[in-house]
Amino acid sequence: MALKVEGVYKSFQGFLALGGVSLEVREGTFHALVGPNGAGKTTLFNVITGRLVPDRGRVYFRGREITGWPTPKVARLGVAIAFQRAQPFASMTVLEAVVLARLGYTGNTLKLLKPLVRFPEARAKAEEALGKVGLEAHAGRRVAELPLGDLKRLDVAMALVAEPRLLLLDEPLAGLSRAERRRMVDFIGELLRREGVTLLFTEHDTEAVLALADRVTVLHQGQVLAEGAPEEIRGDPAVRAAFLGGSA
Numbered sequence: 001m002a003l004k005v006e007g008v009y010k011s012f013q014g015f016l017a018l019g020g021v022s023l024e025v026r027e028g029t030f031h032a033l034v035g036p037n038g039a040g041k042t043t044l045f046n047v048i049t050g051r052l053v054p055d056r057g058r059v060y061f062r063g064r065e066i067t068g069w070p071t072p073k074v075a076r077l078g079v080a081i082a083f084q085r086a087q088p089f090a091s092m093t094v095l096e097a098v099v100l101a102r103l104g105y106t107g108n109t110l111k112l113l114k115p116l117v118r119f120p121e122a123r124a125k126a127e128e129a130l131g132k133v134g135l136e137a138h139a140g141r142r143v144a145e146l147p148l149g150d151l152k153r154l155d156v157a158m159a160l161v162a163e164p165r166l167l168l169l170d171e172p173l174a175g176l177s178r179a180e181r182r183r184m185v186d187f188i189g190e191l192l193r194r195e196g197v198t199l200l201f202t203e204h205d206t207e208a209v210l211a212l213a214d215r216v217t218v219l220h221q222g223q224v225l226a227e228g229a230p231e232e233i234r235g236d237p238a239v240r241a242a243f244l245g246g247s248a
């Protein structure tokens, strides 16, 4: 099992954001986490990556308990998150942003007195990652100049240099046009299958979930409402009731 979340609770000032969530993501699969706004999806991601410590419950990565581990330690085990990572690096070039992500991962950020591109190992890894996401021709452009679709590819490249076994994507298609969403689904699917990376992603676009996910977990008000193959979930009466009657 790539990831196992067991009975996780998390409250914010008395508000129960996660109320006993359990989840299993099998190695090599693509697993969607869906649910209306406020269902607890981002909170669960934060618990998995160590940004938040759960009040109760446990998180295991490949059989090892990682509950409450600091984020860099979780990252070094092979858990990466790609979510608007590139934005703070707007003034850098695309290549520099990925080199920096690699240096951050290898713990080299204290030696940043020389130009980023003069770290040969990090530069080689960054160029390889840019090739994988199809941005090699844009390596010298400023991050700020990239259209949204390319920015998302850059986010993925910045996650790939951490050599993840499990990648978390939080709404990877948000803000894209319908045509761009289709392209992004194909891109993510092909790239991650080729790399053998397990994927856990949140997404509001039902079509994309059906196209990409092997399994779907539905969260609603901090609890798991349903879990199954995408076709099963689509026909589930409890899921339909929650979505049609709720805020989705």
Ligand SMILES: Nc1ncnc2c1ncn2[C@@H]1O[C@H](COP(=O)(O)OP(=O)(O)OP(=O)(O)O)[C@@H](O)[C@H]1O
Pocket (backbone or CB within 6 Å): 012, 013, 015, 016, 017, 035, 036, 037, 038, 039, 040, 041, 042, 043, 044
């Ligand atoms: N740091 C925090 N402090 C207080 N409340 C929070 C905090 N983080 C999340 N919450 C609350 O917890 C609930 C779950 O939020 P979360 O962001 O996990 O939902 P989500 O499923 O990711 O929603 P969305 O689809 O809108 O991203 C929400 O009601 C939110 O307001």
